[in-house]
Amino acid sequence: MSTISKVAVAGATGLLGKPVVNQLLEDGFTVTVLARKGASHDFPSAVTVAEVDYEAPATLVKALSGQDAVVSAVGFAGLLQQIPLIEAAVKAGVKRFVPSEFGGDAENDKITELPMFVDKRPVKELVEKEAAQGRLTYTLVSCGPFLDIAVQHGMLVNFKERKINLWDGGERPFSTTTLAAAAKAVTGILRHPEETKNRVVFIRSASLTQKEVLERAKKAAGPEGWTVETPSVAESLRAAYADLNATGVVNRFAFVVSAIWGEGYGSNFQKLDNDLLGVKELSDAELQTLIEGFAK
Template sequence: MSPITRVAIAGATGNLGPAIVTQLLSAGFKVTALTRDASAAKVPAGVSTTTVDYSSLSSLTAALKGQDAVVSTLGSLAIDKQLLLVEAAAAAGVKRFIPSDFGSNTVHPKAAALPVYGDKVAVQKLLKEKAAANPSFTYSIILNGPFLDWGIMVGFVLDAKNKKITLYDGGERLFSATTLESIGKAVVGSFQKFEETKNRPVYVSSAVVSSKGLLEIAKKAVGAEGWTVTDASTDELVAQAWEELKKDKPNPDVFVYNFIKAAIWGEGYGAKFDKTDNELLGIKQLSDKDLEAIIAGFA
């Protein structure tokens, strides 16, 4: 039986937070959203809210007392707050911490070396230290590749509405991607399979696809005519990102996204997961027909 019943979530709104909250509630967990301003918090029915000062260890520790687990979906700009959140969780007796990773294979050496993931690697390091010092404190790092449905909705993975796609390095390299719903289910599953997911990366994937393969599926979903296909080099993206970082005021829209794109579509970043925990956590692998339906839904 899982020791997790009460879950606090930092970042209950945004792109991913609501999907996680929905799955936690569906599975019967008691969910508390940590918020800076309770009156402004837009959380679903059934979710409690606790106002916290993310810059105060004592405030966070008090808020996490009695919680069994913490899920963070805080953005990378809030790294200092996430480090403090880990400290507070350990001090409050939390049993499981899931950090705001939820993306590229940041435990892979080549991906971990990219500056854009330095914050996530710092959190991973702190989690390992806390778990080593206190066996009752554990963590799971959920790695899911790009958000599949969200990435299609906003045109990052593929722009179905405007029929546009970028093929990086020819577009034939496979990468793992996951829907928001399945990421939420992976969080639930990691709590339910508490021992099996303890103190390690947890890999999940809704689909293993190539950009070129996704384009062919999209043509079936929304029509083969009128597509704008752009070719790009991930090596050039990385070179541009490093050059941008040399500037006095580097533009995050250049270096952040260039590094992320390289980690997803470049060579040797571990973007195609060799093994996943799908079976353990009950994550469904999507068929081509499923992908067609998702793409058509955003056209």
């Protein structure tokens, strides 16, 4: 496969999209951001902004013409909008599509059985179909939960209230990655198109248990005054499905918890592409410093 140099980014204003854009620029790629018409934005001057309408495929094809790759960093609400984006990428002759996977083990179909993640399935099926026909190549990124976001927003540990849930006792290890490392993996994929062609890549910044998170949190904020609970993942999942059936409301937190700490979801990756993609695991000191940064 020829070199990839021109990259279009969808979801560029999101939590992951911003570091992806910045990393692409830093690593020498030419970046075009796909933006909705009339949307406000503040991108670096080196970025080209292409206004698109996801309900007008011609605008997507026009924006993607001449692009070597598309990286999607859209959030959950925009997952299905990747369908017309993939179709446009095929028509425009794009070489590589990186969908907004960026979660648990993308080879584990159990994850996409959860209502929170079900919209990832048709996206994966479409890129696989197009790849099988030789019209597009793809790479899916499995990175686990974003470590910095999970700590910042209290999902791993709540420093403000000094609370933590040790799901199922907190001894199940899981892989987790920082936003910066995930962005670095994207540029690594595009620099190694043949090695990453039509497959899932696995990365992580750390492998942890929640008990280890608690010990690090105590070291960061002091050992006293913590409220520690040990809820059941299975019970939480049953309650979430009961609520969904009764109200139609998706309890996002419960389904994310299941994907990370539930049995059988493969959340602690056994094979890694860190070295290939230039992603480094955090040292013990670096991990502690990151956690301490959110304890203040």
